[in-house]
Amino acid sequence: MKTTEVLVIGGGIGGLTIALKLVQRGVHVTLVEKLPGNNKVYKGELLQPKSMQIxxxxxxxxxxxxxxKQIDVLDLIELDRNNLVKDQSFMDYRVLPQPYNASYMIHHEELKKILRDIALTFEEFTYYPATSCTSIDGHIAQMKQGQETFEIQATYIIGAEGRASVTRKAMNQSVTNFTYNHHFLTVTFPRPENFEGGQIISTYNRFLGLFPLPDNQVRSVYLIPAGEYKKIKEKPIAYFHKLYTDLAPAIDGYVQELRDWKKIQLMIPIKYHADKYTDGHLAIIGDAAHAVHPMAGEGMNMAIQDADVLGELLADILDNKTSDISWYEKVRRPRVSFMLQMSHLSALAYSFPYQSVSWFRRKAFERIEEDPTLHYKQMLNVSGLGIWKESIQDRFIQGGLLPKRMGEVSLGVKEKHVFNDQQDYPWKRK
Ligand SMILES: Cc1cc2nc3c(=O)[nH]c(=O)nc-3n(C[C@H](O)[C@H](O)[C@H](O)COP(=O)(O)OP(=O)(O)OC[C@H]3O[C@@H](n4cnc5c(N)ncnc54)[C@H](O)[C@@H]3O)c2cc1C
Incomplete structure (x- = not known):
């Protein structure tokens, strides 16, 4: 039987981040990943500022x-019935304190490769691709690699397997999916070189998100009513091109590079939150513990943040600096709950195809852009660097019931709401 200090099940972004974190602290890690090579499924590509700090x-x-591809500004463009710009506002990462005041778009598989390549330079790291964990019994996990089966015994087992988690099952945890009234078409295609910032383009009943990637590519998400995918796919591909070019003429001549429906994937947003993140020597991170609506671009970032906190804690536990694994959940659960709710509300803002909803959305975005406190709160909360909850006063300002504030937020006030090391790793204070 093979033995290791920490077994990580799943070589996605969450699993690879915690593995790297642990081997850098001298912990012996074995990581098993069921896929033999690259994953063809589109996943999160937007890195928020907290991930860059980590x-x-x-x-x-x-x-x-x-x-x-660095993204400083996200444009929120609302079109009228004739697809002419009715309102435009923006979300600007540059209001955040330096140096983590931008977001970055990266190909998902490229980020995995960077993490994996660095981890592989450590002799403490053992990597098994094309290896699936089938069950866990106490400290022993069963593996299947082709026709072969073998066991790994570990002091700690981390479930980073995504939505279908063997570790979560071993912890006797089930999750309840919250589903939405919409799905997304998602695909990456070439973009004009000067297409620089992120754009969310909407009408009262349509939504297109465009996020530039490196190599003059752009990742797109287009909202469709739940259950319409099959019907839409029966139409000629020119129908898809027109859905996009109606809303974003700038990509005319580029989206047409997609010549059939094969590359266009269906993304079904769901939301869930496991009741427990740890059970003795077992713990779950990332999508194994929670799934978030993709509207705010947080899924991959939450996996990275889980990995950072749990990785630091496990290394300290194995170093006899603390013994309490529950710190992981104490730090992460409130932050995850906040993100789930924030992403959920962002999703609802685009979920109902009514003119009145579109009007409220436009007003709210306009106020967020124009009121420096609201703008900072919005960007801080999205960034993952900290949390500054909106007050009743903020809600009234957003709804136009109170006048907007004009004063800038001082750097001191901004930094007060950014998590520091003591908040990220509170057990170190003891
Ligand atoms: C289809 C889809 C599209 C998405 N698109 C977006 C998006 O546009 N924007 C966004 O912010 N978020 C998106 N997300 C969410 C985001 O990608 C995830 O939140 C993020 O990847 C979570 O990382 P993770 O490491 O926890 O899990 P995953 O990325 O799911 O990684 C889990 C890994 O574990 C492996 N694995 C699974 N079971 C086993 C097993 N038994 N044994 C061994 N290995 C196993 C899998 O092969 C996989 O490599 C998407 C998610 C999905 C599923």
Whole structure:
């Protein structure tokens, strides 16, 4: 039987981040990944500022930055019935304190490769691709690699397997999916070189998100009513092109590079939150523990943040600096709950195809852009760097019931709401 200090099940972004974090602290990690190579399914590609801070601590900030497309500003464009611009507002990452005041788009598989390549330089890291964990019994996990089966015994087992988690099952945890009235078509295709910022383009009943990737590519998400995918796919591909070019003329001549429906995937948003993240020597991170609506671009970032906190904690536990694994959940659960709710509300803002909803959305975005406090709160909460909840006063300002504030937020006030190391790793204070 093979033995290891920490077994990580799942080599997605969450599993690879925690593995790298642990091997850098001298912990012996074995990671098993069921896929033999690249995953063909589109997944999260937007890195929020907190993820960049975590990658900085892991010594890979510049590597990630140089493989990404930096996004400073996200334009929110609302069109009228004739697809003419009715309103335009923006969300600006540059209001955040430096140096983590931008987001980055990176190909998902490229980010996995960066993490894996660095982890493989450590002799403490053992990697089994094309290996599936089939069950866990106590400290022993059963593996299947082709026709072969074998066992791995571990002091700690981390479930980073995504939505269908063997570890969550071993913890006797089930999750209840919340589903939405809409799905998304998602695909990456070439973009004009000067298509720089992120764009969310909507009418009262349509939604298109465009997020530039490196190599003059752009990732897109287009909202469709739940259950319509089959019907839409029966139409000629030109129908799909027109859905996009009606809303974003700038990509005319580029989206047509998609010549059939094969590359266009269906993305079904769901939301769930496991009741427990740990059970003795077992713990779950990322999508194994929670799934979030993709509207705010948080899924992959939440997996990275889980990995950062749990990785730091496990390394300290194995170093006899603390013994309490429940710190992981104490730090992460409130932050995850907040993100789930924030993403859920963002999703609802685009879920109902009524003119009145579109009007409220436009007003709210306009106020967020124009009121520096609201703008900062919005960007901080999205960034993952901290949480500054909206007050009743904020809600009234957003709804136009109170006048907007004009004063800038001072750097001191901004930084007060950014998580510090003591909040990220509170057990270290003891
Ligand atoms: C179809 C889809 C599209 C998405 N698109 C977006 C998006 O546009 N924007 C966004 O923000 N988020 C998106 N997400 C969410 C985001 O990608 C995830 O939140 C993020 O990837 C979570 O990372 P993770 O490491 O927890 O899990 P995953 O990325 O799911 O990684 C889990 C890994 O574990 C492996 N695995 C599973 N079971 C086993 C097993 N038994 N043994 C060994 N290995 C196993 C899998 O092969 C996989 O590589 C999407 C998710 C999905 C499923």
């Amino acid at each position: 990658f900085d601590k892991l010594g890979m900030h510049d590597l990630v930055k140089n493989s990404s």
